[in-house]
Amino acid sequence: MPTVRRNSCEKIMGFEENVVKMQRDTVDRISELPEFILHTILSMLDTKEVCRACILSKRWYGAWSSVPVLDFQLRYFQKYGDYPGNCDDDTLKRFVGFVDKTMQRYSMHKYRITKMYLMLPKSAEKLVSLIDKWIMIAVQNQIQDFGIRVVGGFYYRLPEILFCAKSLKVLKCKFVKLPYYKTMELVSLEYLTLYLDTVDEDMLQRIISSSPLVELDIKRGYRLVNISLPWMEKGNGGDKCTTSGTMQSNHQESPLQKFVYTGLGHHMPWPWNMNIVALKNLRKLEFDFASITDDIVSELACGLVALESLALSQCFNLKCIKISSNSLKQLRIANELHFIEVTIDAPKLLEFSYNTEVETSLSLVRVPDHCNAQFLPLGSDPLTTVWLVELKKFLEETNFFKSLVIELPNPRKILVDEDILRNTGPPYKLSELKLCGIGAWNLGKFSVVGFLDALFRCCHPDVLSLTTSLQNPGSELILDILNILKRKVHCYTHPLRSIEVEGADCSSLLSKPSKFEMRFRLSWCQV
Template sequence: MQRYLTKKYRITEMYLDIALPYEKRETSIDKWIMIAVQNQIQKLEIKIVVLNRYDYSHRLPEILFCAKSLKYLKCLKVELPYYETMELTSLKYLTLERGAVNVDMLQRIISFCPLIELDVTSIHDLEEDSLSCMGKVNGGDEGRGSGTMQAPSLQKFVGYGYFAGLLPHMVALKNLKKLEFDCAPVTDDILSELVYVLVALETLVLIGCSTLECIKISSNSLTQLRIEEGFHLMKVTIDTPNLLEFSYNCEMETSLSLISVLDHCNARFFPSVKD
């Protein structure tokens, strides 16, 4: 890495898979990230293997958020603290897996990255170490903001695992085109509201959402719909006049009503579905 810094060789991609105690990895990782940013990094993947329950996830340095060339960032078990710096103007794909993020920082990333697509897996907040406080986007009850997510440029959101507090605030994502929930705690009412208010939504994917029981999906913009592993689904009503692709695969027997779909819609059903 020192050679890259000295010779000013361009670094297009870098993968860090680290299994070291916190005190040994802290200085090295930050220095490597600094060199990558200075050498115009475009794709960065960071995976921190926590060796024991007394170990810490890694706190990403502020220099990373000055990476104007960065297009792809994937992080596993890291902390994204709040920094005033935000120059990720080229960032298009952000994946957070089992990490900690300050909710204000998440808001800044979504708001200031015009190309961003977000993939979230069981994230939690740094300040209160509570998954549910993800609902306080922009500060919420803490008085630092309105509590409403402002992300006019966000077009894709993929959520896996527990981030229930964030769900009510997603109604503000007016330009969202793709929404995917995988094993997420979305309820019937929240799903209906999201589909209703997200007027630009084209693709909806629901996988393993065990909290769904009786859902009604009504949308004029939706063209692709996929429902899998709905372990507690009893009734599904579909009113989507412009739907082109529909995939339904659930083990339990479910009442399925198609009120309005295109005649040439490509539909695939699991055998246990009832008309």
């Protein structure tokens, strides 16, 4: 074969091989995945987006029609900005038609439903029988995780069949009522979220007592006055709630591991009577806007022998609390505006987040040095140099916090006094300083320079974190701040020597509002 012809054949064969390789590389690998993996991918989307995904291929079309996670929310059918509780008849008709058609398909083919969320408008009062039918289909198809929320004043009463579902493990209810009936099974329910406004006390007692609850999340309510976290005595005389502090020999131990309560602050009395002896498995306890007192917090922290995590947020009745626990590993105290004194005795504490005023007296007893302690001070308005000096004094007196988080105000609310800064002493050594909310700054250069200079005279961080939102010119602000640090900001006793990029955290870019964080390692000159 002539050389020219042989070379031409080789080129043609090589071209064909490349074409075959390109075709092989463009194969839809995702569609070749097993169906349960496709279901996992689709379950991360809302139901309307899942429907749109069906146009990708025939395989996707078959997968979306049987995905076991259903998310029905009216807002997906409304115009942008419309209030979820209100909708016109046409929008409601399209929403109801979509939900009903989907549920009918799952009922006909007996597709399994593992998780379902349903958000209803107040106009759904006309659709009670239809909603009951949807829930019945979900129960028949082995529902495990069910959430329902009614927006706009209509309180839908849940059907009894839901409380007889043997597969149901998670139930999240918002602005709904429980069934009229006095008997419930709920033999598998492990996680429950309820709003007290719509709960009958006797019914709540029965649910908590008859279910193997691991997590209980109770939201604020106006009606309930006194509720006991029950652990039933099983005797010949029937079930009896025990609320005393001692446990009887025939006493049933509570399986509860997490209890979350969101109340109405000091406007309502504390409605719970908690038996700390029976709650020997409780590991996580959270109070938000709860009317608990100092004595209640101290008793629970000391008496709950398995407690590992405690969170107190906006509990305005607290004044002087003492937290003593041999099991506590995580502690969060947030926005306690009226604290006078806090005493912590926790030899196993690993994480501590403290969000309060710098005037609060904090005493630490048997707290390990390796505890990751983070202080989030409540800043004054405007933010003054005097406040920064008080912050430095608080850090030095406790000599415990390794991380400091400051929510930055508008530069116009920053007042810097050079005379006060001259005799502040050596800066406090920090592992990390986090400056949040820089997106709200318009970078009035003089205010920013003065504030950063004053801040670095009070503390020297090894790592500086800057957090901003994409809704603002965050990247430009970060660059401007870095230029300020490099050229203008200086600490007369320990000047900044160098800045190196430590890393970036973009994990919150998809959240609302989207945020990103840049971290820089700072090196300070030694005297």
